Structure formats: structure tokens, C-alpha cells
Amino acid sequence: xxxxxxxxxxxxxxxxxxxKKTKKKITLSLVFIFLVLLIGGYFIYSHITQCVGDxxxxxxxxxxxxxxxKLKQDDxxxxxxxxxxxxxxxxxxxxxxxxxxxxxxxxxxENIIMTSIPRDLWVKYTLPxxxxxxSKINSAYANGEYQEEGKGIETLQGAVEDIVGVxxxxxxxxxxxxxxxxxxxxxxVDVYIPEYYKDAYPASELPFxxxxxxxxxxxDGKYCLFEFKKGTEHMDGQRALIYARCRLLSPQGxxxxxxxxxxxxxxxxxxxxxxxxxxxxxxxxEMYNVIKDNIESSPFTINDIRAVLNLKDEIDTDKVGNVxxxxxxxxxxxxxxxRPNANPERGYYIIAYDQTYEVIHEMLSYxxxxxxxxxxxxxxSIYNATGNYNLTRDWAAxxxxxxxxxxxxxxxxxxxxxxxxxxxxxxxxxxxxxxxxTEEYLKNFFEVDEIITDTADGTKAYAGEDxxxxxxxxxxxxE
Numbered sequence: 001x002x003x004x005x006x007x008x009x010x011x012x013x014x015x016x017x018x019x020k021k022t023k024k025k026i027t028l029s030l031v032f033i034f035l036v037l038l039i040g041g042y043f044i045y046s047h048i049t050q051c052v053g054d055x056x057x058x059x060x061x062x063x064x065x066x067x068x069x070k071l072k073q074d075d076x077x078x079x080x081x082x083x084x085x086x087x088x089x090x091x092x093x094x095x096x097x098x099x100x101x102x103x104x105x106x107x108x109x110e111n112i113i114m115t116s117i118p119r120d121l122w123v124k125y126t127l128p129x130x131x132x133x134x135s136k137i138n139s140a141y142a143n144g145e146y147q148e149e150g151k152g153i154e155t156l157q158g159a160v161e162d163i164v165g166v167x168x169x170x171x172x173x174x175x176x177x178x179x180x181x182x183x184x185x186x187x188x189v190d191v192y193i194p195e196y197y198k199d200a201y202p203a204s205e206l207p208f209x210x211x212x213x214x215x216x217x218x219x220d221g222k223y224c225l226f227e228f229k230k231g232t233e234h235m236d237g238q239r240a241l242i243y244a245r246c247r248l249l250s251p252q253g254x255x256x257x258x259x260x261x262x263x264x265x266x267x268x269x270x271x272x273x274x275x276x277x278x279x280x281x282x283x284x285x286e287m288y289n290v291i292k293d294n295i296e297s298s299p300f301t302i303n304d305i306r307a308v309l310n311l312k313d314e315i316d317t318d319k320v321g322n323v324x325x326x327x328x329x330x331x332x333x334x335x336x337x338x339r340p341n342a343n344p345e346r347g348y349y350i351i352a353y354d355q356t357y358e359v360i361h362e363m364l365s366y367x368x369x370x371x372x373x374x375x376x377x378x379x380x381s382i383y384n385a386t387g388n389y390n391l392t393r394d395w396a397a398x399x400x401x402x403x404x405x406x407x408x409x410x411x412x413x414x415x416x417x418x419x420x421x422x423x424x425x426x427x428x429x430x431x432x433x434x435x436x437x438t439e440e441y442l443k444n445f446f447e448v449d450e451i452i453t454d455t456a457d458g459t460k461a462y463a464g465e466d467x468x469x470x471x472x473x474x475x476x477x478x479e
Contacts (some may be wrong), residue, residue, distance in 0.1 A: 017095065028277055061100075069310060070303070070307055070469065071170075071305035072169035073105075073169065074167060074169075076108035077368065078104070078169055078170075079102060079168050080102070080107040080169065080172060081153075081156070081157055081160055082100075082101040082102070082103055082172065083104055083156065083172070084097065084098045084100075084174050084176065085098065085140065085141070085173060085175055085176070085445070095152065096119070096139060096142060097119065097139045097142075099244075099412040100117040100119065100137065100138070101172075102117070102160065102168070102359070105311065106371075107316060110314060111319055111320075112315060113320070113321035113322075114266075114320060114321070114322055115164065116322075116324045116325065117262065117324065117325050118254045118324065118326050119136060119254055119341050120136050120137075120138070120256060121163075121337070121349070121350055121352075122134065122137075122346065122350065123135070123159050123324065124138075124159075124162075124355070125140050125156075125158055125182065127155060127470055128147050129148070136346075136349055137156075137159055139160045140155050141153065143155065144156065163357050164364060165360070168299065170297065172297045173295065178207075179237065180237030181240055181285065182291070182294075183236065183241075183268060184296075185290055187270045187283075188240075189235055189240055189267040189268050190234050190236050190270075191232065191240065191266075191268060192231070192232050193229065193231060193243075197227070198225065198227045198228070199225070199226060199248060199250060200219065200248045201223060201224050201242050201245065201246050201426035202222075203222040204221070208223060214226075216441075219248060240267075241379070243260060244261045245257065251325070256327075257303070258324045258326055259322065261440045262320075263324045269320075279343045298439070321372055323367055323371075325360070327350060327362070329365050330405075331405070331407055336359060336360055336363065337351065337353070337392050338350065342385065350368075352390075363404070366403065367405065370405055370437065371440055373403075373406075374405045376437060376438045378405075378406050378407065378442075379465050379467075380406060380408060380409065380465055380467040380468065381408065381462075382408065382410070382411045382469050382470075383410075383414075383469070383470045383473060384471055385414075385422035385441060386414050386473050388474065391471055392413075393411050393412050395441060395469070396408050402445065403441065406441075410462075410465075415459075421472075422471075425446045425448055425470070425473040426452050426468065427450075427468070427470075428452045428453075428468045429451045429452065430455075430461040430465060431464060431465075435466065438467070439467075446469060
């Protein structure tokens with residue numbers, strides 16, 4: 001009979017974090033600041049530092065040369081609120097926020113995270129007069145603005161800060177036409193479409209030529225049908241806006257739209273940061289004028305501009321974490337946010353179980369630490385090849401406590417260990433997807449050197465897991 005060894009897992013060896021007793025203050029934020037500060041700022045900063053004679057500003061130039069620029073930040077994170085205002089020519093008083101995205105720059109880990117708040121999330125917030133209101137979050141800006149002109153963004157920002165639990169350092173408010181003009185100015189963007197997609201867009205919001213030639217679709221008014229084929233498509237401003245805003249026929253409605261908005265913004269960011277854009281003075285000037293006329297932002301200084309320019313070298317812009325606060329938040333359906341039964345007065349809406357948002361704050365703290373791993377959505381199981389029935393559950397409990405972003409499918413399956421073929425801890429990979437951050441984390445957590453892809457030994461993923469961790473027989477796995 002094979003000898004079986006028990007395992008005791010020590011907390012200090014895992015460097016556990018007591019997140020409940022010491023609430024980690026985190027912040028969310030910024031990438032669309034590239035549009036406001038990087039475009040306009042690049043032009044202004046270049047002009048200041050390269051000027052000669054009477055064109056030089058005698059005050060600004062020495063400041064530019066001596067101060068080390070840093071963006072506002074807390075715990076190494078800078079946050080920016082990006083708001084897309086749904087203003088239409090036929091109703092200039094319409095001020096619903098069609099897009100609400102928090103862009104976070106992690107200066108320590110050198111990555112970027114974009115967090116979308118769906119427009120249908122039901123929230124409570126404070127109005128300019130101090131009273132409390134409840135509505136979908138896309139109405140918070142308008143309600144604040146109606147009560148006191150100029151207070152709309154402050155009202156929305158307060159609601160957002162309550163949800164994510166961190167301060168907003170900057171904000172950018174963009175009109176729909178401003179977005180179209182920016183994309184057209186940079187020569188369009190290349191957007192990757194993961195799968196074939198067909199949706200309807202309100203005809204009244206389209207240019208006349210598109211209204212006249214589109215495939216009509218009727219649903220509480222006239223819509224136009226648009227198709228998007230799988231693969232990378234080069235889009236002009238109008239096409240990119242349509243792709244980012246459609247939701248009528250999307251399986252997950254506004255949640256799908258939030259994901260597409262992040263994809264389009266990421267494509268705009270890539271195009272702006274390209275050398276063809278940054279080294280073209282005429283294009284920079286055109287973008288600056290578009291921003292000046294169509295985008296409103298929080299006040300920023302010359303050092304904010306310089307700090308944003310430095311981000312091009314500081315941040316890995318190829319990897320952007322994406323988060324949507326929808327019923328699938330946390331990669332576990334309806335655990336944090338859910339869709340209640342229909343309410344005629346509210347229409348369609350979603351709401352957080354915990355109205356203090358503390359559990360959402362805690363989950364966001366893990367996502368800020370492992371944003372790419374979160375997007376990889378790893379599913380694992382821990383199989384027991386020792387005969388000790390409690391062993392794998394102990395490991396699963398420790399793993400869940402260390403990182404709840406990993407979904408554990410099974411932790412009680414016992415597999416045969418003929419001839420003691422399983423010794424120590426082995427990690428088997430069964431997915432063809434590239435989950436680099438997941439593998440990096442699992443190897444570090446279980447203290448193994450490699451991921452096994454050869455399953456000639458008969459190991460299987462019985463429930464279709466991405467990774468299977470097999471706990472085998474070995475004296476002194478942990479001491």
C-alpha cells in the first residue's frame with residue numbers, strides 16, 4: 001500500500017494578506033487622459049520646450065526643466081473618469097451618460113485597467129443640494145446638472161467613487177461628435193472583432209446618407225442594421241461609434257456594449273501612441289482643436305502633461321485589463337450584481353447585492369493586482385492522488401483566500417495513483433488559450449517549475465478545466 005502523508009499549509013509561507021482587517025485603499029483610472037493631455041499636451045509641451053526668442057514663456061520653461069512630473073495618485077494608482085454624453089441634435093437638452101469608464105494607471109505594476117459601469121446600474125447618490133436620489137447611474141449627471149448648472153460631473157463622480165471605493169483624480173467628458181472627429185482626425189482605427197456581430201442602431205442618430213441607404217429594422221422606431229465580421233476591421237469615426245454604442249440585439253445588451261467600448265478606446269489609444277501620429281505636427285494640431293471644441297476635462301498642469309508623455313515609456317500599453325460591473329463581475333454569475341424582477345417604474349436595471357459596495361471594493365482590489373489574470377478567466381480543479389480526502393480541500397481553501405479570481409471547479413475528486421506515478425504537486429494544462437499570467441501565478445503559488453502539457457500519463461480534465469493540479473504522494477510536500 002502506498003504511504004500517505006498529510007500536509008499542513010502555513011500561512012506565513014504564502015505571505016497571506018488579511019484584506020478584511022486591513023482594507024487596502026486602491027484607486028482606479030486613466031487612459032482617455034491620453035486623448036486630452038497627450039494630444040493637446042504634446043503640442044503645448046513641445047511648443048514650450050522648443051521655442052526660441054519672444055515665443056518662449058520665461059516662467060513655464062524653467063519649471064518644465066526642473067520639476068519631476070507625476071500624475072495625482074494614491075497607492076501608486078491614478079484614476080480618471082471617462083464620460084460619454086449622449087447629446088443629439090434633435091434634443092440638445094438630453095444629457096444621459098452613454099459611457100462611464102474608469103481608467104486606472106498602476107504606476108507600480110506598469111499596467112492599465114479599464115472598468116466600465118453599465119448605464120443601467122441602479123444607485124443612490126447625493127445631489128448638489130445635499131439630498132439623496134436614486135436612479136440608474138446614467139441619469140446622475142443630468143440630475144445634478146438640472147439642479148445646479150455645472151454640478152453634473154461632480155454628482156456623477158460622487159456616485160462612481162462610492163461604487164469603486166476610491167477617489168477620482170481626473171475626469172474627461174466627451175460628446176459623441178467629439179469621438180467621431182477624433183477617430184477621423186487620426187485616420188481611423190483598427191478594431192479586432194472577436195466574432196461575427198449584427199446589431200441595430202437608431203436611424204435618427206445617423207447621417208442622412210446612412211439613413212437613406214441602410215437596411216431598415218423597426219423596433220419602437222426606425223433602426224439601421226449593421227454587420228461586423230470576425231477579424232480586424234479599419235473603422236472611421238462613425239463606424240467605430242456605431243460598433244461601440246450598439247446594444248439592441250446584443251445577447252447581453254449594455255454589458256456587451258461596455259466591453260466593445262473598451263476595445264474601441266484601446267484601439268484609439270494604440271493609434272494615438274503610434275509614431276505616425278505623434279511625429280505629425282499637422283495631425284497633432286488638428287486633434288488639439290478637436291479636443292478644445294468637443295471635450296471637457298478637469299484642470300491640469302504642465303507637469304500633468306509631462307507625466308502623461310512619460311507614460312508612453314513607463315506603461316506596457318500592449319496589455320490592458322478590462323472589467324465590467326455587470327452581473328458577471330468577478331467571473332461568477334450574479335454573485336455581486338444581479339438583475340431583479342421587473343419593476344415598471346424603473347424599467348430594466350441591475351443592482352448590487354451589497355449597497356455599501358464593500359465586497360465590490362474588495363474584489364476590485366484583487367483585480368487591480370492581477371488584471372490580466374482576471375481577463376484570462378482561468379478555471380482549475382485540484383485532484384487528489386494521495387488518499388487523504390481533506391488534503392485537496394485544504395489547498396483549495398488556501399487558494400481561494402489568496403486569490404478569488406481563480407474559479408475552482410472541483411476540489412474533491414480522487415484519482416488513482418498506480419505505482420505512485422503522481423509525486424509532489426503537478427500542474428497540467430488542458431486549454432489551447434494563452435493564459436500567461438495564470439500560469440505564472442499557479443507556478444508561484446504551488447512552487448513548481450513547469451506546466452505539464454503532455455498528458456501521456458493518462459491525466460484528464462474531467463470537467464473541461466483549463467488546468468488540473470494533482471496533489472501526489474511525497475513526504476514533506478509542506479512542512
